[in-house]
Amino acid sequence: MDDAVELLKRSHAGRDPERLALKYALLRRDPFAFLRGTSALFHARMPNDKLLYKAPLAWTCGDLHLENFGSYKGDNRLVYFDLNDFDEATLAPASWALTRFVSSVLVAAPALDFDRDEALAHAGAFIEAYASALSAGRARWLERDTADGLIRDHLEALRCRSRKDLLDSRSTRRGKRRSLKIDGKKALPASDKQQHKVRELMTSFASEQAEPEFFEVLDVARRISGNASLGLERYVILVRGKGGPDDHYLLDLKEAQPSTLTPHLRTAEPRWASEAHRVIGVQQMMQAIPVAFLHPLELGRRSGVLRELQPAQDRIDLREAAGKNRSFREMLGQMGELVAWAQLRSSGRKGSAIADELIEFGTKHKWRSRLLALAEHCAEQVEADWQRYCVAYDDGAFKP
Numbered sequence: 001m002d003d004a005v006e007l008l009k010r011s012h013a014g015r016d017p018e019r020l021a022l023k024y025a026l027l028r029r030d031p032f033a034f035l036r037g038t039s040a041l042f043h044a045r046m047p048n049d050k051l052l053y054k055a056p057l058a059w060t061c062g063d064l065h066l067e068n069f070g071s072y073k074g075d076n077r078l079v080y081f082d083l084n085d086f087d088e089a090t091l092a093p094a095s096w097a098l099t100r101f102v103s104s105v106l107v108a109a110p111a112l113d114f115d116r117d118e119a120l121a122h123a124g125a126f127i128e129a130y131a132s133a134l135s136a137g138r139a140r141w142l143e144r145d146t147a148d149g150l151i152r153d154h155l156e157a158l159r160c161r162s163r164k165d166l167l168d169s170r171s172t173r174r175g176k177r178r179s180l181k182i183d184g185k186k187a188l189p190a191s192d193k194q195q196h197k198v199r200e201l202m203t204s205f206a207s208e209q210a211e212p213e214f215f216e217v218l219d220v221a222r223r224i225s226g227n228a229s230l231g232l233e234r235y236v237i238l239v240r241g242k243g244g245p246d247d248h249y250l251l252d253l254k255e256a257q258p259s260t261l262t263p264h265l266r267t268a269e270p271r272w273a274s275e276a277h278r279v280i281g282v283q284q285m286m287q288a289i290p291v292a293f294l295h296p297l298e299l300g301r302r303s304g305v306l307r308e309l310q311p312a313q314d315r316i317d318l319r320e321a322a323g324k325n326r327s328f329r330e331m332l333g334q335m336g337e338l339v340a341w342a343q344l345r346s347s348g349r350k351g352s353a354i355a356d357e358l359i360e361f362g363t364k365h366k367w368r369s370r371l372l373a374l375a376e377h378c379a380e381q382v383e384a385d386w387q388r389y390c391v392a393y394d395d396g397a398f399k400p
Contacts, residue, residue, distance in 0.1 A: 004041055004385045005392045011040040011260070015231025018188065019222070023230035024398040027389060032066075032108040034386040037227040039063045039088055040260035042100060045381045051370050053266060055095035056353035056361050059282050059346040062088025062259050063228060064097040065104035069335055070315040071155060073308070074289030079158055081142040081151050082287050083342055084315075087229060089282035090259040091269055091351055094343060094361060095371055101339070102126060102375035105332065107382050113323035123375065125329045127368050129336030134362030137355055139345040141288035142334060149330040154316050164246045166310070171219075171238060171248075178245050180221040180238055187221040187236055195220045198235050198253065201297050205306070216240040218248065229254060233299060236309060250309040251293060255302055270350040276303035285346035 012020055027034045035042065039062065046052060061068060061083050070084040102123045109119035140146070144155045170186065171178040182189050190198070198220045206215035216239060223236040233255035241249035256275035272278040276296035284290045292308040321328040340362065347355040361367075392398065 004045075004388055005397060007041055007044060008038065008389070009398070012231060016222070016233070017231075019224060019234075020231035022224065023227065024393060026227055026230070027386075028393050030111060031383050031386045032104065032111060033227060034389060035104055035107050035382045036065055036067060037230070038382075038385075039100075039228055041385060042103070042378065042382065043096075043261050043264050045378065045385070046096075046099065046264070047374060047377060049370075049374055051367055051374065052095050052099065053093055055093040055367070056357045057091055057267065057351060058094040058097075058343040058358065059286055059349065059352050060090065060092050060094075060097040060261075060343075061086045061282070061286065062090050062092070062097075062261050064101040064339065066101070066108055066318060066335075067315050069338065071158060072291045073310045074287075075292045075294070076289055077292070078289070079143065079155060080287075080289055081147060081155060082338055084291075085226075086279045086283040086286070087254075087256065088259045088261060089279055089286075090261050090265070091267070092261055092265060094353075094358065095367070096261070097339060098127065098130065098371055099375050099378060101335075102372060103378040103382065106375060106379035108318065112318060112321060112328070114325070114328070118325060120372065120376075122325070122329050122332055123372060124368075126332040126336040127371060129333035130340045131336075131362045131368065133337040133340035134344065135359055136362075137344065137359045139288070139341040140337070141341065142338060148334065150316055150321060150327050151331060151334055154314070158314070163249070163310075166250065167246065167248060170236065170250060170309075173245055176245050178218065178238060178248055180219045180236060182221060184224075186224050188224060190220045190222050190235065194222070194235070197300075198237060201253075201299070202237065202239070205295065205297060214239065214241060214249075223252060223254075225252075232257065233302070233304070251306060252309040253297065253304050253306050255299055255304050256296075257302075267351075274298070274303035276305050279305050281350075282346070285349050286342040288341070288345065 027037050068085045071079055071081045074080055105123045106119050147155055171180050180187055199217045202215055202217045206212040219238040221236050223234045235253045237251040239249050241247050256279050280294055280296055295306045297304045297306050344355055347358055
């Protein structure tokens with residue numbers, strides 16, 4: 001069996017078969033979907049190049065790509081646009097995140113109507129914006145008043161969204177009672193055992209909060225979301241919130257697993273109380289304002305990340321940028337700045353390089369063209385691995 005196929009099967013062992021089947025089908029769709037869902041394979045395939053190991057150590061979300069940026073409500077209830085997926089978060093050379101992101105741009109380019117030269121120019125713009133923001137040495141953030149172009153339009157569009165809209169889309173209402181909508185697309189039924197487990201966890205969590213009645217559980221379902229995490233233990237939880245049926249809240253509880261980057265690191269990682277503490281700890285260091293209700297919970301022998309599922313938590317629809325060179329490049333520039341700001345914000349923390357080291361890295365030029373060449377190689381590898389995966393999938397190698 002092909003080593004890529006074997007690695008994928010091993011890295012998904014033990015996941016919920018029903019949702020894992022959905023993930024395997026998503027990976028078959030196109031090379032970009034494949035890249036999004038195969039972080040373990042991507043990092044196992046990275047070339048043994050000194051740039052990938054000599055860059056300053058920085059905190060990374062671990063799975064940086066075009067769709068791992070989005071809007072969310074912070075714990076101060078304001079809306080921000082930032083990195084938003086930290087499942088694979090760890091301490092790694094700063095170049096790792098950049099290589100994966102640039103690879104994602106190159107892999108996604110054909111579907112977005114950009115030719116090779118345009119894709120390389122866009123990727124170069126991301127690298128230059130990142131380096132410029134890093135060398136400036138000031139960590140900023142993006143919100144409605146500071147964003148431009150597609151990101152600004154995205155944040156403006158969120159003004160008309162409400163919690164009631166989200167509740168209506170994810171639940172059904174009968175009188176004064178709501179229950180989660182089980183549609184097979186965003187939610188699957190939770191067993192009695194799973195319902196009991198989550199309710200017990202939330203009761204324990206609520207007892208430590210200032211307003212425990214806010215977290216009274218009304219319903220629980222298995223959540224279908226994302227790409228990389230499909231098949232992991234994950235729930236959407238309807239809680240009482242502020243009282244009435246239009247004032248309930250939706251929470252997301254997702255199992256945390258070890259980072260797929262860990263086997264490939266050459267430096268010791270900091271110790272965390274649990275994998276959930278790692279995910280949340282890095283997220284709190286890198287984001288300007290963390291997402292609301294972010295908290296680690298124990299899931300038996302494992303741990304999970306609790307957070308609010310929000311109406312304002314969303315990604316930009318990349319199709320809006322298809323064929324629009326100026327808009328796409330402007331968006332990538334802002335994403336490059338966000339990565340630099342997140343690394344600066346978390347610099348000097350738990351073993352990461354201090355800001356001065358990152359600033360110096362940003363001022364250097366030799367690594368930029370080399371990183372683009374490495375990303376081209378990685379993108380070609382993703383395409384080749386996807387082709388092999390498609391053959392194996394069609395031959396039934398990924399059936400339960």
